[in-house]
Amino acid sequence: MRTMKNLSAVQVITGLTLFFLMGFSSFTFAQDYPTRPITLYCAFPAGATMDVLTRALAIRAEKILGVPVVVDNKVGALGTVCAAILASQKPDGYTIGVIATGAMTYVPLLYKVSYKPLDAFTPLLQFSQFIGGLSILNESPIKTVYDLIEYAKTHPGLTFGSTGTNGFHHLAVELFSQCKGLNLKHIPYKGGAESIPAILGKHIDLHAGSAHIPYVRQGVLRLLMNYSATKRDPSFPDVPTLIELGCPDYPGDGMMVAGPKGLPEPIVKKLKSAFKAVADGQEFQNLLVQLNLPYTYKDGEELNKEAPAVTEYYKDLNKKLGIGK
Amino acid sequence: MDFFGNLITGLSVACEPYNLLFCFLGVFIGTLIGVLPGLGPSATLSILLPVTFGMPATTAIIMLSGIAYGAQYGGSTTSILVNIPGETGSVITCLDGYQMARQGRAGPALGIAAFGSFIAGTVGIIVLQILAPPLVNVALKFGAPEYFSLMILGLIILTFLAEKSMLKALMMAGMGTFFGTVGLDSISGVARFTFDIPDFFDGLGIVPMVMGLFGIAEIFLNLEKTIKTEISDGKIGNLLPTLKDWVDSKWALVRGTVIGFVLGLLPGAGAVLSTFVSYAVEKMVSKNPQKFGHGAIEGVAAPESANNAAASAGFVPMLTLGIPVIPTYAILLGALMLHGITPGPMLMKQHPDLFWGVIASMYVGNVMLLVLNLPLIGLWVRVLRVPYPILFPLILLFCLIGAYAINKSTVDVAIMLFCGVLGYLMRKFEYEPAPFIMAFVLSPMLETSLRRSLAFSNGKFMIFFTHPISLGCLILASLLLVTAALPGIREKFVGEA
Numbered sequence: 001m002r003t004m005k006n007l008s009a010v011q012v013i014t015g016l017t018l019f020f021l022m023g024f025s026s027f028t029f030a031q032d033y034p035t036r037p038i039t040l041y042c043a044f045p046a047g048a049t050m051d052v053l054t055r056a057l058a059i060r061a062e063k064i065l066g067v068p069v070v071v072d073n074k075v076g077a078l079g080t081v082c083a084a085i086l087a088s089q090k091p092d093g094y095t096i097g098v099i100a101t102g103a104m105t106y107v108p109l110l111y112k113v114s115y116k117p118l119d120a121f122t123p124l125l126q127f128s129q130f131i132g133g134l135s136i137l138n139e140s141p142i143k144t145v146y147d148l149i150e151y152a153k154t155h156p157g158l159t160f161g162s163t164g165t166n167g168f169h170h171l172a173v174e175l176f177s178q179c180k181g182l183n184l185k186h187i188p189y190k191g192g193a194e195s196i197p198a199i200l201g202k203h204i205d206l207h208a209g210s211a212h213i214p215y216v217r218q219g220v221l222r223l224l225m226n227y228s229a230t231k232r233d234p235s236f237p238d239v240p241t242l243i244e245l246g247c248p249d250y251p252g253d254g255m256m257v258a259g260p261k262g263l264p265e266p267i268v269k270k271l272k273s274a275f276k277a278v279a280d281g282q283e284f285q286n287l288l289v290q291l292n293l294p295y296t297y298k299d300g301e302e303l304n305k306e307a308p309a310v311t312e313y314y315k316d317l318n319k320k321l322g323i324g325k
Numbered sequence: 326m327d328f329f330g331n332l333i334t335g336l337s338v339a340c341e342p343y344n345l346l347f348c349f350l351g352v353f354i355g356t357l358i359g360v361l362p363g364l365g366p367s368a369t370l371s372i373l374l375p376v377t378f379g380m381p382a383t384t385a386i387i388m389l390s391g392i393a394y395g396a397q398y399g400g401s402t403t404s405i406l407v408n409i410p411g412e413t414g415s416v417i418t419c420l421d422g423y424q425m426a427r428q429g430r431a432g433p434a435l436g437i438a439a440f441g442s443f444i445a446g447t448v449g450i451i452v453l454q455i456l457a458p459p460l461v462n463v464a465l466k467f468g469a470p471e472y473f474s475l476m477i478l479g480l481i482i483l484t485f486l487a488e489k490s491m492l493k494a495l496m497m498a499g500m501g502t503f504f505g506t507v508g509l510d511s512i513s514g515v516a517r518f519t520f521d522i523p524d525f526f527d528g529l530g531i532v533p534m535v536m537g538l539f540g541i542a543e544i545f546l547n548l549e550k551t552i553k554t555e556i557s558d559g560k561i562g563n564l565l566p567t568l569k570d571w572v573d574s575k576w577a578l579v580r581g582t583v584i585g586f587v588l589g590l591l592p593g594a595g596a597v598l599s600t601f602v603s604y605a606v607e608k609m610v611s612k613n614p615q616k617f618g619h620g621a622i623e624g625v626a627a628p629e630s631a632n633n634a635a636a637s638a639g640f641v642p643m644l645t646l647g648i649p650v651i652p653t654y655a656i657l658l659g660a661l662m663l664h665g666i667t668p669g670p671m672l673m674k675q676h677p678d679l680f681w682g683v684i685a686s687m688y689v690g691n692v693m694l695l696v697l698n699l700p701l702i703g704l705w706v707r708v709l710r711v712p713y714p715i716l717f718p719l720i721l722l723f724c725l726i727g728a729y730a731i732n733k734s735t736v737d738v739a740i741m742l743f744c745g746v747l748g749y750l751m752r753k754f755e756y757e758p759a760p761f762i763m764a765f766v767l768s769p770m771l772e773t774s775l776r777r778s779l780a781f782s783n784g785k786f787m788i789f790f791t792h793p794i795s796l797g798c799l800i801l802a803s804l805l806l807v808t809a810a811l812p813g814i815r816e817k818f819v820g821e822a
Binding site for chain 1: 511
C-alpha cells in the first residue's frame with residue numbers, strides 16, 4: 001500500500017511538472033515557434049469563397065511553418081462570432097483566423113459586438129477584398145448602366161436583390177440609387193445561393209452581389225457596374241465602377257489573416273512571412289484569378305493604422321444612408 | 326440516343342478503377358457519418374476538401390458526392406434502432422421505424438429503408454439524367470410568394486403526422502415556428518431572443534435539438550420502466566422485408582420517390598419537406614391510417630425513398646445552375662471551383678466527362694451502398710440485444726459527444742439537454758415532437774419568404790392570391806384544414822386514434 005501511495009505521488013509530481021513545462025514552453029521559446037498545430041479560424045461557412053481561400057492558404061502555410069494548420073469554421077453574425085472568439089484567444093500564435101476587415105470597422109457600427117473593434121486583433125496581412133457587381137439578365141434590353149439609369153428614372157420601383165440587409169452590396173446600390181435619383185427597391189436574400197435563382201427566375205430585376213461571375217462568363221447575366229472597387233476589373237474592362245459614375249462608393253470588406261491582440265513580435269514576423277509567401281505564390285494567385293478576386297495585399301501595420309479613419313468614413317456614409325446604431 | 330451515349334460516356338469514367346475506389350470510399354464514409362450523431366456530411370466534406378486537391382476533379386467530386394448521398398442511407402439507421410435521427414431528413418423515419426424495432430422488426434425496417442433508398446436514389450438519377458434542364462426552369466418559377474404558400478401548406482400537412490390530437494400537432498407546429506425565429510433576423514439583422522449568447526445568433530442548432538427531443542427524451546422515458554423490457558427480447562425475426570412488407574410498401578416507395586424528387590428540386594427545405602409530405606400522403610391514402618405511428622412499414626418506406634430521391638434531385642440545380650439546395654451541396658460547389666471548374670449552365674457542355682461521370686458514379690455508388698448496407702443490418706439489429714443498462718448510457722455518451730463536436734460548444738450540449746427534458750414532458754402530455762421539429766426547420770424560410778413577398782408587393786397580401794402556384798397551395802391548405810375541422814371526414818382519413 002505504502003509503495004503504491006508513493007508511486008502515485010511521484011506520478012502526480014511528474015505529471016504536474018510535464019504539464020507546466022508544456023504550458024510554458026510556448027512562451028519561453030518563441031523563437032522555436034511553431035512547435036504544435038496552429039488553428040486557423042475561418043469566419044465563413046465551409047464551401048464559401050472565403051473558406052476555399054482559407055483552406056488554400058492553410059495547406060501551403062503548413063509546408064512553410066512545418067506544423068499542421070487546421071482550419072476551423074466559426075460561422076455567423078456577419079463574421080462577428082468568429083471575430084469575438086478570435087479576440088478572446090491567448091496571443092501565443094497557435095490560434096489565428098481569416099476574418100473580414102469589416103469586423104474591425106463597419107460591422108461593429110451596425111451590430112453589437114463583445115470585443116473592442118480597434119483594440120482586439122493583431123492584423124497580419126490582407127490578401128484580397130470583396131468586389132461587388134450589379135448585373136441584369138442578358139436578354140434584357142438594358143445593356144449598360146447608363147441604359148439602366150435612364151430606364152429606372154421613368155420606371156420607379158425596379159427591384160434589386162442583395163445578399164443581405166446592410167451588407168455592402170445593399171449599401172453600395174443604395175448610394176448609387178441616391179446619387180442618381182433613382183427609386184430602386186431592395187429585396188434581401190441570404191447569400192448568392194438564394195439571390196442567383198431569384199434573378200434567373202425573373203423574380204428580381206437586378207442582382208447585387210459577388211456570385212454573378214460564372215453566370216456573366218457563361219452569358220446568362222450581364223454585368224452593368226462594379227462597386228466597392230477602386231479600379232475597373234481587368235476581366236471586364238468595359239464595365240464602369242460606381243466611382244466613375246461620380247457617386248460615393250461603399251468600400252467592401254478586405255480579407256485578412258489576424259491574430260488576437262498582443263501577438264509577440266517574433267511570432268508576428270514568422271506568420272507574416274509565411275502567409276505572404278503563400279499569397280504571393282503562383283498557385284494562390286491562380287486561384288484568385290479563377291475566383292475573379294483581386295490581389296490587394298496590405299501589411300498588418302497598415303491595416304491597423306488605417307482602421308480608425310476607415311471607421312469614421314463608414315460612420316459618415318451610414319449617416320447619409322440613415323442606418324446604424 | 327443521347328441518353329445511352331451519355332450514360333456510356335459517364336459509366337466509362339465512373340468505372341475507371343481509381344474512380345471506383347474513391348466512389349466506394351465516399352459512400353463508405355458517408356454511411357459511417359450518417360450513423361454517427363453530430364458529425365454531419367457538411368462538416369465531413371469540408372474536412373476532406375483539402376485531401377482532394379491532389380486528385381483529378383472528377384474523382385474528387387465523385388468521392389465527395391458519395392459522402393453526400395451515402396449519409397442519407399446511414400441517417401435512417403439510428404432513427405430506427407434508437408429513435409435518434411442522424412439528420413433532419415430522417416426525423417420522420419423515427420415515427421414508425423423505431424416502433425417497428427420495438428416490435429422486433431428492426432430488420433425489415435432497415436431493409437425497406439435501404440431498398441427504398443436504393444430504388445428512389447436510382448430512379449431519381451434516371452429522371453435527373455433525362456429531365457435535368459427543363460426541370461430546373463420549373464424550380465426557378467418558385468419565387469417568394471410561392472415558397473410562402475408552399476410552407477403554409479407544409480405546416481398544415483404537418484398536423485396529419487399527429488397520431489392523436491391534430492390540435493396538439495398544430496400547437497407543436499406553432500411552437501416549432503417560434504423556436505425557429507431565435508437568432509439574427511435574416512432580413513434586417515436584428516438579434517431576436519438571443520439573450521446576448523453568441524451561440525444563439527445563428528439560431529438554435531438543429532442537431533442538438535433533434536438529439537434532445539428524440540434520443541434523450543426516449544432515454545428519460547425508459548428510465549421510468551423497469552429493466553425487464555428489453556427491446557426485442559432476442560426475437561429479432563426476419564432480417565429482410567417479407568413479401569407482405571413489399572406488397573404493403575410498394576406504392577409508398579413510388580409516391581415517396583415522386584414527392585421527394587419534385588420537392589427536392591426546390592432550393593431550401595425541399596428535402597425535409599418531402600419526408601413529411603410523403604408520410605402524410607401515405608397516411609391519408611391508407612386504408613388503416615390508425616396503424617401509422619405503431620410500426621407501419623409504409624411510414625418508413627415513404628420518407629426514406631423521398632429523402633433519397635430529393636438528394637438526387639438536388640443535383641439538378643447544382644450541376645445545371647450552380648445553385649446549392651442544401652449546405653452540403655454548397656461545399657461540393659466549392660470543391661468544383663477549387664478544381665478550376667465553373668459550375669453553372671455551361672458545365673454540362675464544357676465538362677461532359679465530369680458531368681456524366683459524376684451522374685454515372687451515382688448509379689454505381691447506390692449499388693455499392695445497397696451491398697454495403699444489407700449485411701450491416703444483421704450487425705445493427707444485434708446492437709439491440711445489448712441490455713438497456715449498457716446501451717442507454719452509451720447512447721447518452723454518444724449524444725453528448727455528438728452535440729459538443731458540431732461546434733465545440735457547450736451551449737449546444739445545454740440545448741440538447743433542455744430539449745431532452747422538453748421532449749420528455751411533451752411525450753408525457755402526448756404532444757408529438759415531429760411537427761415541432763419540422764416546423765422549426767421550415768420557420769426561417771416561411772418568415773423570409775413572407776417578408777420578401779411583402780417587400781415586392783409594398784405590403785399588400787394580395788400577392789399570395791395573384792400568383793397561381795401560390796394560390797393553388799393556399800386553396801389546398803384550406804381544404805385540408807376544413808377537412809380536419811369537420812369531424813367524420815378526418816376520421817375517414819386518419820381513423821380513430
